[in-house]
Amino acid sequence: MADNSNLVPEPKDSIFASVQNVLGDEKAARQVMANPNLINSVQAQSAEDGSAPAADTCGCGNGHGACGCGGEEPEDGGIELKAVDDIGRATAKDVQEAMHQVIDPELGIDVIDLGLVYGIEIDELGRAIITMTLTTPACPLTDLIEDETASVLAGLVEEFRIDWTWTPAWTVDKITPEGQAQLSALGFNFNNLPTYGA
Numbered sequence: 001m002a003d004n005s006n007l008v009p010e011p012k013d014s015i016f017a018s019v020q021n022v023l024g025d026e027k028a029a030r031q032v033m034a035n036p037n038l039i040n041s042v043q044a045q046s047a048e049d050g051s052a053p054a055a056d057t058c059g060c061g062n063g064h065g066a067c068g069c070g071g072e073e074p075e076d077g078g079i080e081l082k083a084v085d086d087i088g089r090a091t092a093k094d095v096q097e098a099m100h101q102v103i104d105p106e107l108g109i110d111v112i113d114l115g116l117v118y119g120i121e122i123d124e125l126g127r128a129i130i131t132m133t134l135t136t137p138a139c140p141l142t143d144l145i146e147d148e149t150a151s152v153l154a155g156l157v158e159e160f161r162i163d164w165t166w167t168p169a170w171t172v173d174k175i176t177p178e179g180q181a182q183l184s185a186l187g188f189n190f191n192n193l194p195t196y197g198a
Helices: 014-022 026-034 036-049 092-099 142-153 178-184
Strands: 080-083 118-123 126-134 160-164
Touching: 014 026, 026 036, 092 126, 092 142, 142 160
Parallel strands: 080 118, 126 160
Antiparallel strands: 118 126
16 A cells, blocks of 8 residues: 555635535625625624625725725725725725825825825735825825835735826815824914915
8 A cells, every 4th residue: 555645635625615614605605705804794694584695795895796896986085996805815995094104205194194095906916006196296206105105015915006197186185184184283274275266
């Protein structure tokens, strides 16, 4: 008889099979595999009526429905979030939260609260594409912001790319209320800004 101790062991049940065994429903198991945060709602609905809830596996974390919803604008800042979700993969919402740590060196406020980030997309390979602008096209800080972004996204996404855009142009109106409060604390007065007529 041959010694098989150095062979790769036979595969055990997959994680999907284990989840399906616990939930007792293939559709519910697929929903939970696509978005593990659904486990409580799937279990609750399955317990109530024996059926799985409608698909709500959006990767952006805003509960729009099926994965890759197309990026409806969320209520919390107007940043377009678009993602394909999977276990162990960051969502666009995760990237948005991480980008709060990227500070604009001139103003000392993060790029999200300054309204510099226009969109975040996670593609099917887990790469982040961030569409953002700067306060002025002549701003020399793109390299510095890209380096900061690389630091905060390390370990969160495999790769990222910043697509710099100047359309629409950034204005102070894009600063979030949190950003305005931070700038006010630094002595910036929003009431004294010039207004331009049409």
